[in-house]
Amino acid sequence: MNVLDILRKALDDIGDRTAIIQYQSVSGGDINSAYYVRSKHRSYFVKVNKKIPPRFFKSEAAGLELLRKTNTVKVPNVYYVMEEESGAYGLLLLEWIEGEKTEQTAVLLGQAVAQLHQCYGQHFGLAEDNYIGRLPQKNGLYENWMDYFVKCRLLPQIQLAEQKGRMPTARRNKLEKLLVSLERWLPQQCRPSLLHGDLWGGNWIVGAKGMPYLIDPSVFYGHYEFEIAFTELFGGFPDQFYEAYNEIQPLSPEYEERKELYQLFYLLVHLNLFGETYGYSVDRILQKYVG
Numbered sequence: 001m002n003v004l005d006i007l008r009k010a011l012d013d014i015g016d017r018t019a020i021i022q023y024q025s026v027s028g029g030d031i032n033s034a035y036y037v038r039s040k041h042r043s044y045f046v047k048v049n050k051k052i053p054p055r056f057f058k059s060e061a062a063g064l065e066l067l068r069k070t071n072t073v074k075v076p077n078v079y080y081v082m083e084e085e086s087g088a089y090g091l092l093l094l095e096w097i098e099g100e101k102t103e104q105t106a107v108l109l110g111q112a113v114a115q116l117h118q119c120y121g122q123h124f125g126l127a128e129d130n131y132i133g134r135l136p137q138k139n140g141l142y143e144n145w146m147d148y149f150v151k152c153r154l155l156p157q158i159q160l161a162e163q164k165g166r167m168p169t170a171r172r173n174k175l176e177k178l179l180v181s182l183e184r185w186l187p188q189q190c191r192p193s194l195l196h197g198d199l200w201g202g203n204w205i206v207g208a209k210g211m212p213y214l215i216d217p218s219v220f221y222g223h224y225e226f227e228i229a230f231t232e233l234f235g236g237f238p239d240q241f242y243e244a245y246n247e248i249q250p251l252s253p254e255y256e257e258r259k260e261l262y263q264l265f266y267l268l269v270h271l272n273l274f275g276e277t278y279g280y281s282v283d284r285i286l287q288k289y290v291g
Contacts, residue, residue: 003048003091007037010080010093016041031134036096043096045076052090057081059130060092063197063217070194072115074213102210106237109204109212110244113227117193117249121221124148124192132198132218132269135160145223146186149265150179157268166271166279174286178261181290185258192221199227201236225255229262260285 004023011017018040026036032047049056061078068075080093123141125148130137138156142148158175161167167175196203197218205213228251231237264285270278 003033003035006048006082006089006091007035007046007093010082010091011039014079014093032092038096043098044079045094045096047092047094049090051088052083053131053134053136055083056131056134057083057090057092059128060216062128063130063219064215066194066219067116067196067214067217070116070119072119073112073196074207074211075217076213076215097205097207097213097215099207099210101206105206105210105212106240107244108210109237110241111248112212113196113199113241114245114248117195117224117227119194121192121194124221125152126220130218130220133273135269135272137197137218137220139220145190145192146182146188148222149186149226150182153265154179154268157265157272160272161268164272166276171279171283171286174283174290177290178286182261185254185261185289187223187252187254190223193224193227195220195222195224195227197222197227199231200234201231204236223262224249225251225258226262226265228255229259230266232259233263233266260288 004020007023008020011020016039020037020039022036022038024036026034026045032049035046035048037044037046047057058081061081064075064078067073068077076097077095078092079095080091082092083090123143124145125142126139127141129139138152140148140152142151154175158167158172162172196214197220198216199214203214203216205215207213228242228245231241264282267278267281267285271282
């Protein structure tokens with residue numbers, strides 16, 4: 001069955017039995033094939049993956065739904081999720097979002113993310129595993145933020161880097177030294193905020209009237225500064241975003257001291273995804289904190 005056949009079945013299943021009048025490939029990242037599809041009824045964004053990991057699109061859809069239920073950030077509607085039991089083929093049918101930035105877009109984004117971070121859970125982490133990019137993301141429910149950060153964030157990426165041959169002895173030794181001294185910098189008391197989990201500049205888009213939308217989540221409950229640290233790592237968020245955010249959810253005075261520890265997780269992810277290009281940045285952070 002080709003993409004169009006699967007797409008027609010998906011549209012039929014959601015009650016859109018009108019003809020497909022436009023179907024074209026669009027940019028959708030390095031993981032999935034992506035398409036713009038327009039029927040006589042509405043426009044859609046379609047992701048297709050022919051070698052999908054288990055629950056890959058289902059995890060994304062669940063994350064979008066969790067964000068949507070907060071009534072804080074806007075996310076595309078999920079219309080349809082299809083994954084073969086064999087994990088060989090998957091399709092995700094989403095609302096098509098399109099618009100132009102306005103002077104208020106960054107402000108609205110900062111306000112919405114701050115409000116999201118004031119949605120609290122009972123535990124750190126998440127009941128189900130999900131994905132960070134195309135890498136599996138281990139989760140679990142933890143009482144303590146540092147325990148979750150070490151056991152579910154740093155250690156799995158360190159172990160994966162070892163398997164990939166990207167963990168030289170000096171780097172591994174410094175990481176071990178860091179892991180036993182993290183309590184010097186991480187907060188001992190903080191509440192589990194709902195986080196998007198993969199909030200870089202490419203994971204927010206603009207809809208009608210300049211309204212920002214979040215896409216491609218890797219949700220979990222964690223320390224809100226973890227999310228803000230990642231927004232600063234690769235850019236893509238203007239000053240107005242941070243100003244609006246801080247008016248609602250101020251960053252602590254200690255944020256600058258621990259920011260790069262949070263960025264370390266994402267740099268380890270990129271080391272595992274893209275190779276030693278990111279090794280220098282990992283080593284620089286380790287040198288800063290443990291010498």
